[in-house]
Amino acid sequence: MNKIKFAIIGCGRISHKHIKALVNSAHEATLVGVCDLNIEKALSCKLEYESFCKEFDKVSIYDNYEEMIEKEDIDVVAIATESGYHAKIAIYCMNQGKHVLVEKPMALSIEDADDMIKCSSINKVKLGICHQNRFNSAILKLKNAIDCSKFGKVTNGTARILWNRDMSYYKQALWRGTWDLDGGTLMNQCIHNIDLLQWMLGGEIESVYAQCDKYLRGIEAEDFGAIIIRFRNKTIGIVEGSACVYPSNLEETLSIFGEKGTAVIGGIAVNEVLTWKFEGEDEERIKLLLNEKIDNVYGNGHMYLYEDFINCIFENRLPLIHGEEGKKALSIVLAAYKSQLTNRVVKFPLEEFSTAEMIGWKQM
Structure with a gap:
């Protein structure tokens, strides 16, 4: 079974939960890239992941997510930026054929939320929202x-x-x-x-x-x-x-x-x-x-959220917390x-x- 290749955009305080969840799912998924405008934060995420998963390929770091999407072989993008950027980044990534797992709130307007859901459907990619407490x-x-x-x-x-x-x-x-x-x-x-x-x-x-x-x-x-x-x-x-x-x-x-x-x-x-x-x-x-x-x-809950999202890709089904739920x-x-x-x-x-x-x- 080929591992699902993840990238993380936004390396602030919640990104560490995404790193931990990927480490927990290391048999099915791997991290290939991290991106943040603050390159030191991106480096911190890279080093944190590699400290647990030394045997895997090294993680590339970027300060421009479009460049990362263009250069890296990525299946899923996890978005953990400021909330106001969620929709723009998610829609860009889905239009590039990437599955997207986005932190809460999924957007800051009804229009943006609807556009994200529509974009997921048009591009036949998965859209998941991080309401991880549902898995408690x-x-x-x-x-x-x-x-x-x-x-x-x-x-x-x-x-x-x-x-x-x-x-x-x-x-x-x-x-x-x-x-x-x-x-x-x-x-x-x-x-x-x-x-x-x-x-x-x-x-x-x-x-x-x-x-x-x-x-x-x-x-x-x-x-x-x-x-x-x-x-x-x-x-x-x-x-x-x-x-x-x-x-x-x-x-x-x-x-x-x-x-x-x-x-x-x-x-x-x-x-x-x-x-x-x-x-x-x-x-x-x-x-x-x-x-x-x-x-x-x-x-x-992020560990179980990631497990479900990874499985939804392998099983070709909606994630449990998909766009309409978010x-x-x-x-x-x-x-x-x-x-x-x-x-x-x-x-x-x-x-x-x-x-x-x-x-x-x-x-x-």
Whole structure:
């Protein structure tokens, strides 16, 4: 079996999870190139990978992704740049016949997300989105409980992301918190848990209402946001997202409630069962079996995400988190921004909207 040849564009803090995932999949995949405008960051990724995979071909480094795509024999491009560049880079790579695995959010507008999905279809290449927490053992157990009707009638769910991101975090990378390249707390810190909430509650959305604001951080976008999501199956989702919690991260939890069950998944990356109340089930045993050891908010899910993406190429199927799936959480956040801007409930399907339309919102 020929190994799938990967390249990484964007060598910032999340790129190390991609490196680790490729090392974990070394029998099926290999890294051939890394690219970053900061060549020192690209070199760091190269050396990190080669320290684990010394027996494989050496990794080439670039500061221009178009040059890398032209010169290297690449099957898959993993994109981990600033969010505002995701769509442009992904579409370029897919037009060159490359499969693409892109970090969250997949784009910053509905139009760009749709163009990415269309480009994937036209070029017959795979498009995957990095919502890696879907692969957490506790999350998979929760999804199975919903799919098997253990909750009975599901009523509502809550995603709480109560974190601290002080100004030193935003000053480390000046694109953070900007409307052109990022968005605020809802788009950056909360979108993973928003994805899990919509996945659990049914995905098909009727309406979104939100309130968000800037309180403590000197950024363009919001540092706190609250969303109410009404799903077509009549369940209600509530999102509470903050970058202002003193003095440090407090919690990230996903709670689901139904007539016959209550579950709360928490931990630093929604990786631990905190509450599991179902008749006839041993809560402590479930915790013992499922709770994972995780050392940061990114969790361990990239390894399983990569395994699925590699297999989807060999098996010629969609990845489990394909473009249409990635668009769902993005649409909720963009609808929340539109709701804040208009002070109205936003009905679905969501028409074209982008973070760029939020520029100047505090002055309106």
